[in-house]
Amino acid sequence: MKLPHPTVNGKIVGPTMHIYSIFQSVDGEVNHRGTGAMTTFIRTSGCSATCAYCDTRYAKDRDSGSDWEIQEIIKEVTFTGCPNITITGGEPFEQSTELIELLGALDDAGFSSVSIETNGYHPFNKQDYPFNTASFVVDLKLFGYVLLSNYINMNLDSTDFIKIVIGSFDDFHTAIKNKLYLQQNKVRANFAFSPMAGSDVTPDKLLIWMKEFHQFDAYLNTQLHKVLSLTEAN
């Protein structure tokens, strides 16, 4: 079901989304296209989670961005000519109604490769998303209360990723236990392990653990943009 775009005197009005920035770069995280694919990022503003390792604090406040009409966003991303889109945040699902509207508008505009990064705190069912162009990268955070059944109910498929940030060997152990449980419960998403920035877990150490514990169906998520010291401006 696509939501109709309301018009007044032929001019498209609302809805709007709080957007922090729109920019082009490599997608440095796992995604269905492969790490390193060029993409246009749409960074929403506003995230109420409190991850100690957050590297996008500047976009956490809802007011850090500005209001964009959905059709203005489409105009901007079309102008760049890049066929790939990555919606990130902040937390896109904190504007879930508008997110569905944006996905519909991207679909209408012919964007057939959209990746949505989300923190996993907003249970959703992929089957409720009527557009076949979107794949999800969902965090599974190991601190606080983790409700694994939410991930079972998301109905993720082999184009989606569940990403787990690893800050210690204990984290790694918990991550592989959770992965096994979800796989036994028919979760078909790919799993990616990401070394926590600023922790003792380096990519090579994590790779050794992955080999030692036979995690041959998992991905090592090295955050290419950090390896290259990329910012939104370069």
Ligand code: SF4
């Ligand atoms: S969910 Fe993402 S944006 Fe929100 S606080 Fe955690 S790392 Fe930062």
